[in-house]
Amino acid sequence: MGEYWYKRENFEDQIDKFFNESTDPAIVLDYTIGVRDFVTSGNAAAQIKLTLKKLGVDPAILRRTAIAVYEAEINMTAHAQGGELKCNVFPDCVHIVCHDLGPGIKDIEQSMVPGYSTAEDLVREMGFGAGLGLPNIKKNTDLLHIISGEGERTYLEIIIYFE
């Protein structure tokens, strides 16, 4: 099993506090992501985005969230065997946890390099699998935490702060 942590500069204290205090979220949204389900994948991202719009979250932050969640959701459909996506909304941030059904990421560090992809042809033909998913998630989040290994279920969580 490998583990990867990314904390955006200047957000380290806030993030550590988040994990140490573990308060209950104000709103929880749960989604089941189907395997190779390209018809409904994207729905979770769309609904989370709508929720943030209703909260009046800044448009730039809304876009970062939309991009990161969409990538995470597509990853679960295209590269994994589907899984669960949970969105926890707090007054100051959104925390999203994706727990897929495998087959896991062999080398997380390598998968963070833009352009690196293990996608099969079918997935590429559908316009996915360009190897930009994880780097794109990282670019748009304040926290990215991944636990995975070959043949394992991947655990991915992200946090985006509203300010």
Next chain:
Amino acid sequence: MNEKKYFHAIKLVNENCTACTKCVRVCPTEALRVRDDKVEMDSTRCIDCGNCVKACEYNAIQTYADKLDIIEKFKYKVAIISSSYAGQFSESIGYATAKKALLHIGFDEVAQEAMVTDMMSVMIQDYLKKNKDLRPIISSNCPAVVRLIQVRFTSLLPHLLRIEAPMSILAMYYRDMVCKQKNLSEDEVGVFLIVPCVSQVTAVHQPEGTYKNLQDGAISIREVYGKVMDKVSDAEEDETEIELYPNGLNWAISGMQADEIGNEEFHTMAVNGIHNVIDVLTKIEGDQLEYFDYIVMNSCINGCVGGVLNIENPFVATSRIKRLLQKSEHKYFEDELFYKMYQNGELDVIPLEGRPIMALDKDIKSALMKMQKIGEIIKLLPNLDCSACGSPTCAALAEDIVAGKASLDDCVVRSRKIKKETSGKQKAGK
């Protein structure tokens, strides 16, 4: 929340309203409600797309556009016609006659949107080159789409093309030219658009992003159509030579502008119909379409030919315009002045501000509390989205209840269920 008053080219006529809720269900921004058996509009939400006008079968939602007689206030009257005008007339009448007839109903000069579309394409390609770091660029032709982005997709405002629309550019050009040629002052020249939809009327009366009001009125194609038909024989006898610029007419049809601008360098796409537009904007917001350079969006089916102030069905109008293109030779209208205006920044549009309507509260914490309450209320509702309560969906009713604008009793389905249950209990009790 917003104190500003918004002009809308849509009028609610309460005495005709049957409270059927058809309009409530088609509104893309959930601006309409039926309360106390009458339709109400939240004017901060309405984007003037005209879908409610099309949906209403009882003439309870009417359109507003300027009457033709307002042109009489001016010494010299210029009409600028939308390209969809050409699609309203059968081949037996012909576009040349239909255009010339406008000179017989009171206008001194007739210009057409189609004159400048060639030059617009060049300017847009230049704009795409200059703004390479932002993709995709979204066309700003359709005022309903622009307003939709302002209220529902504020994060995409920087993507909007910031060049004036063809009919606005022509208005500037003609006012200037006529004043010089006829030695008239600016107030003596009236410039009017002949428009196919309500959003164009709104854009004239309450422009977004322009530095000044460019036109003196927006008259609908419907308003002039009958009067033009009366003057067809006069126009046929009139031997004045007029130019037609048929090629530019294609901008009235969705897809044509995108094809014109697209090439090996620029990947373009056209979208029409408000729900498709919303779908594509959602994808752009998720960065799913960043490989497109330019996306043309029209709120109406088939483009401007689908506008609610046209006479003809959008498919009939499309086919007529296409045939007109096939049968005629293209004339170029070139004037260096347009490129100079573009280079000097005279055609620039001010970056638009958002006016988000989605937020439940100004403060995130209060909005979260409201959202929790809404979540509790939704559990009590049937999730049929039948609109019988007067709100478009069960979720919208829950929001209305939390906002103090409706009550749980408004849900007809729930009330009936409760009534059944209580009468069932009473029977069982006997």
